[in-house]
Amino acid sequence: MTPVATPFFFYLLSAIMLAGGILVITRKNAVHSALALIVTLLAQAAIYLMLYAPFVAGVQIILYAGGIMVLFLFVIMLVNIDRTMKERQFNSQWIIGLIAATALGGLFIAVYTKGPNIFPAQPLTIAEADNTQRIASLLYGQYMFSFEIASLLLLVAIIGAVVMAKKRI
Amino acid sequence: MNALIQYIESYLTSDKTPGAAGNMFWAFVYIMLVFTGLSVAVIAMNWLERKILAHMQVRLGPMRVGPHGLLQPIADALKLLLKEDIMPAEADSLVFWAAPFIVVLAAFSVFVVVPFGPQHAITDMNIGILFMLGVSSLSVLGIVMAGWASNSHYPLIGALRSSAQMVSYEVAMGLAVVSAILMTSLNASGTGTLSMIGIVEAQKAQGEWFVFKFFPLGLIAFFIFAVAMVAETNRAPFDLAEAESELTAGFHTEYSGFRWSLFFLAEYSAMIAVSSIAVTLWLGGWLRPFPNWLSGPAWSAIFSYVPGVTFLFFAAICFYNTARMPKHPYFRIQTLGLGAFGAVLGLIGLILFIPAVSFRIQDIFWFSAKVAGFMYLYIWYRGTFPRYRFDQLMKMGWKVLLPMGLGVLILTAGVALLQIKS
Numbered sequence: 342m343t344p345v346a347t348p349f350f351f352y353l354l355s356a357i358m359l360a361g362g363i364l365v366i367t368r369k370n371a372v373h374s375a376l377a378l379i380v381t382l383l384a385q386a387a388i389y390l391m392l393y394a395p396f397v398a399g400v401q402i403i404l405y406a407g408g409i410m411v412l413f414l415f416v417i418m419l420v421n422i423d424r425t426m427k428e429r430q431f432n433s434q435w436i437i438g439l440i441a442a443t444a445l446g447g448l449f450i451a452v453y454t455k456g457p458n459i460f461p462a463q464p465l466t467i468a469e470a471d472n473t474q475r476i477a478s479l480l481y482g483q484y485m486f487s488f489e490i491a492s493l494l495l496l497v498a499i500i501g502a503v504v505m506a507k508k509r510i
Numbered sequence: 511m512n513a514l515i516q517y518i519e520s521y522l523t524s525d526k527t528p529g530a531a532g533n534m535f536w537a538f539v540y541i542m543l544v545f546t547g548l549s550v551a552v553i554a555m556n557w558l559e560r561k562i563l564a565h566m567q568v569r570l571g572p573m574r575v576g577p578h579g580l581l582q583p584i585a586d587a588l589k590l591l592l593k594e595d596i597m598p599a600e601a602d603s604l605v606f607w608a609a610p611f612i613v614v615l616a617a618f619s620v621f622v623v624v625p626f627g628p629q630h631a632i633t634d635m636n637i638g639i640l641f642m643l644g645v646s647s648l649s650v651l652g653i654v655m656a657g658w659a660s661n662s663h664y665p666l667i668g669a670l671r672s673s674a675q676m677v678s679y680e681v682a683m684g685l686a687v688v689s690a691i692l693m694t695s696l697n698a699s700g701t702g703t704l705s706m707i708g709i710v711e712a713q714k715a716q717g718e719w720f721v722f723k724f725f726p727l728g729l730i731a732f733f734i735f736a737v738a739m740v741a742e743t744n745r746a747p748f749d750l751a752e753a754e755s756e757l758t759a760g761f762h763t764e765y766s767g768f769r770w771s772l773f774f775l776a777e778y779s780a781m782i783a784v785s786s787i788a789v790t791l792w793l794g795g796w797l798r799p800f801p802n803w804l805s806g807p808a809w810s811a812i813f814s815y816v817p818g819v820t821f822l823f824f825a826a827i828c829f830y831n832t833a834r835m836p837k838h839p840y841f842r843i844q845t846l847g848l849g850a851f852g853a854v855l856g857l858i859g860l861i862l863f864i865p866a867v868s869f870r871i872q873d874i875f876w877f878s879a880k881v882a883g884f885m886y887l888y889i890w891y892r893g894t895f896p897r898y899r900f901d902q903l904m905k906m907g908w909k910v911l912l913p914m915g916l917g918v919l920i921l922t923a924g925v926a927l928l929q930i931k932s
Contacts, residue, residue: 370602372602372605372658373604373605376605376655379651395635395636395637396636396637396640398637399637399640399641399644400640400644402641402644402645402647402648403640403643403644403647406644406647406648406651407644407647407648407650407651407680408647408677408680410651411647411650411651411654411673411677412677414651414654414655414658415654415670415673415674418654418657418658418666418669418670419670471636471701472636472637473636473637473640473703473704474701474702474703
C-alpha cells in the first residue's frame, strides 16, 4: 500500500520525539522522565516504519520500549523519589556545554547544507515485503563476524553483572 | 455513489486482507468487528469462568440475573460503570490516569495482525509475530505505571512482581516462538516468514501442524509457550501479582469502577491474544482438522457444516432449558428471553448452512474454536492448580523453561538443517 501524507506524519513524529526528549531532561520526577523517553522511543519506531524498515521498528519496540525501559522504570520506582526531587537537575559546566552544543549544531548545519552530496537520494530498491529476510541474510552472511563480536560483548556484560552481583559463585 | 458501492464490493471477491488490499472501508469494518467481537468474548468469558469454576467446586455460580445467570456479566458491567471513580489523594494523577489506557491499547492493538482466516485479518504485516510480541510486551509498562502511580504498598509490590514475571517469561516464550518460526523455512526457497498468515500457510504447505512437526520437538516448544503464556498473562497458577491473600488485588488495588474494568478487559483480551499466537504458530490457525488427510470435496462439504451444526446444538440446549424453566408466571420474561436467545443462535446456525456464507466464514469458526479451547484451559488451570511461590516461579522460568527452550531451538535447527541437506 502506498504511504499517505508522508510529510505530515514525519513532522508529527519528529515533533513528538523532540517534545519527549525535552521532557526527559526537564522533568524533576525521574519516573516522568522515563515515561517521556518511552514516548520518544515509540515515535522513533514509527519513523523507522516510515523508512520501510518494519523489522527495525519491531525490534525497537521489543528491546527498548518493552525491555530496557521496563527495567529502567523498575529501578527508578524503588528509588526514593522525594529525595531525588530536591537534587539539583542541571550542572553549571556551561563552557563545556556550550562547546558541545556548538559542535553538534555545526554538524547538523553541515549535514543539512551538504546533505544531498553526502547522502544522494535514491529510489527504494528493496521491497518492504521481504525486509526481514534481507536483514537476516545480511546479518548472517556479510556481517556475521561483527554480529558475533556484538553478541560476545553482551555475553561479557552478562557475566560481569553476575560476578558483581553475587558474592560467592 | 456507484463508485463508492463498487469500491466496497470490490473487496468481497478479493483473497487478501483489507490492509493488504488497501481497502480503507473494509479495514474499518474489520477493526469494528474485531473490537466488538473481543468485547463480547470477554463478557462471555466472564460468565463462563464463573460458571465453570463454580461447577468445578460443586457450586451453582451466578443463577439470579437471567436464566442460569446469563445476564450477570451485563449487570456487573453496569455496576462498574455506575460505581464511584476514586483516585487516591497522594497518587500521581497523570500516570494513574494513563496506565489503564496503555494496558488496553496494548491488549487490543495486537489484534491488528491476528489471522482469523486467509482474508480475515485487519492487515498482514511482514513482521506479524514480532509486532504481536512487541506490542503485548508494552502492557508491562501500563502495569508498572499503575502500581507506582497508586502510591501505595500493595500495588507497588504487585506491579514489581508482575513485571518481573512477565519480563522473565518473555525470554522462554521468545525462544519457543523462534523454534516455530524456524520450521516455516522448510520450503523450496529456504526462507521463513514472520507474517502470521505466512506461518499458517507454511503449515498448510508442509501438511502438518507445527505442534506435531519433528515429534517431540514441536510439542515441547508448544508446551513451553503454553506455560509461558499463562505466566505472561498473570493468570493462575502464576497469579502472584494479584495473590489475594498477600496483596489484596496487586497492581490494581487502588483502581475502582470504570478504570478497573479497563484492566479487566485488558487482562482477558491479552489472554485471547496469546492464545491466538499459540493457535497460529502451532495449531494450524484457521485450518480445519486434517486438511490434507481428509481432503476432497466430500470432506470439505462435511466440515463446512460443522459451524452451522455447532450453533444449532447451542440453540437446542437453549430450547431444552426453555422447556425446563419453572412454569411460575414470575419466570415468564426469563423463559421468553431464553427462547429468543435460542432462536437467534438457531438463525445464525441456519445462515451458516448457506454455502457462500460458510465458505467465507468457516475459517473464523475454526480459529475461534481453537482459541476457545485455550480459554477453557485457562479456567481449568485456575480451578485445579495451587498457586506457585515467587521463587518457584522464577526458578521455573529461568532454570527449567529457558534451558528447555534453548535445547529445543538448537535441536530444531539441527534437524531442519539435516532435512534441507538431504
